Amino acid sequence: MNKMKIEVPYIYNLEHTFRCGQAFRWKFENGFWNGITRGEIILIRTVSISKCSSDEPCNELSNASSHETSNEPLNQKTKFEFFTYPKKDNISLIRSYFRLEDNMPEILKSIEKDQIMIDAIKKYAGLHLLRQEPFETLITYLLSIQSSIPIISKNVERLSQEYGKRIECKDYNGLVRYSFPNAEDLKGASENELRSLGLGFRAKWIKNAIDVVNSGKLDFEDLREMNYHEARARLMELKGVGPKIADCVLLFSLDKLEAFPIDRWVKRIMEEEYFERLNLSDKNLGMKNIRLKELGDFARDYFGKYAGYAQEYLFYYRRTTKSKCKNSKEVIKNKSKKE
Known part of the structure; x- marks a missing residue:
């Protein structure tokens, strides 16, 4: 089996990406992740994650981060080894499906607005959206x-x-x-x-x-x-x-990165960390469309055009955190004062 290699100038964590709830067909077996999309089997694994040297582009990208505490994903690079079948060496599929064109320095700088996002990005460094069928x-x-x-x-x-x-x-x-x-x-x-x-x-x-x-x-x-x-x-x-x-x-x-799906986990963390309690009941989640719309509208306004990336970090962070996160709700109060 001839395998191809590809390198991206930041951390790209396959486990976080496959297990964060956006895709459901990836399996880890015999040292490789295997999945199937668009009629193609993909086998992929991480070969190395290493720090960039001072003259590499990814080191320059890390300087674009607005917070020193969360720039780990930007001053390191990731090398993958992959195989596709039936079409071998289908690098165009890899680039598209794994969204390797996404500008991660810009995205992370845009969404790390507060301590909760800094913590989530640091804990799940390398979590990345996929482009599915x-x-x-x-x-x-x-x-x-x-x-x-x-x-x-x-x-x-x-x-x-x-x-x-x-x-x-x-x-x-x-x-x-x-x-x-x-x-x-x-x-x-x-x-x-x-x-x-x-x-x-x-x-x-x-x-x-x-x-x-x-x-x-x-x-x-x-x-x-x-x-x-x-x-x-x-x-x-x-x-x-x-x-x-x-x-x-x-x-x-469909590449709408401002989309902000709200399920019970996202609703909880938005209430706990960004709003005073809105008195929304989990059991009535589907019947509270007006209030949920307010949450979504706020998220798109607050996080901007990459709100979807913020959502995925918040979802995975809250779903894997047993107790509520420790973060101030001053973000809403401060935002209101500025307005």
Whole structure:
């Protein structure tokens, strides 16, 4: 198996990136992460993370950070080793899927507005957004409704095994993965057949999404060209798609980096660290769209055009922190005084 190498001028942590809740099909086996996207198996591992020398570009980039406490991701570089199959050495896929064009110095400088973000960036240095396939992302997040990460992963695999393409990578111990089916592949699937895979009540919404995409009424490239608010409204016309799912699709697959998905973990940390308690109940999360809109609007205003990156750091940080974070809520008070 011939492997390619690629280097990025900052820390890119694969484990944080794959386990932070944005993607559900990555497995760590035999020293490599393996996943499948766009019909291609990817095997990838980190070869090294090392400090930049004084004359390297990444060292210069670290000086752009606005806080000395969180510049670790910027004064180090990451080298990967990867293999793709069936198309070998598919570096364009790697660059696109892993969003290697993202300007991390600019992004981190933009979102590290306060101590909670500095702490989150430092703890999960190298967490990075991915650019996933839009139809797969839509169906995956419909599957996420009232579910857990292990069950989501299991259901995505079941759907792929039943309707996707079997791909065997003979160059890597006969590794077998199944591509995620596209809308055309799923055209003949009935709601009952989808339910038989264990998709439950979500099957009706998934069937509707399949039919809408196949009809041409929903075009993902059109959504990519729309502004954030237009694309979000269009997605929310689909049955079962609320603000959070729409934002997940926009952020994780359609390059809308201002999207700010709000689930219970993000809601908690926003309340605890940025707002006085808003008296929002977790059990009524889906019925508090006006209040949730206020949270999202604040986040986009406060964090700016890279609010989606801030969201992913905040989500992972709060989800893995048992007690509430220790940070002042003065940020809101100070912001109000300035206004």
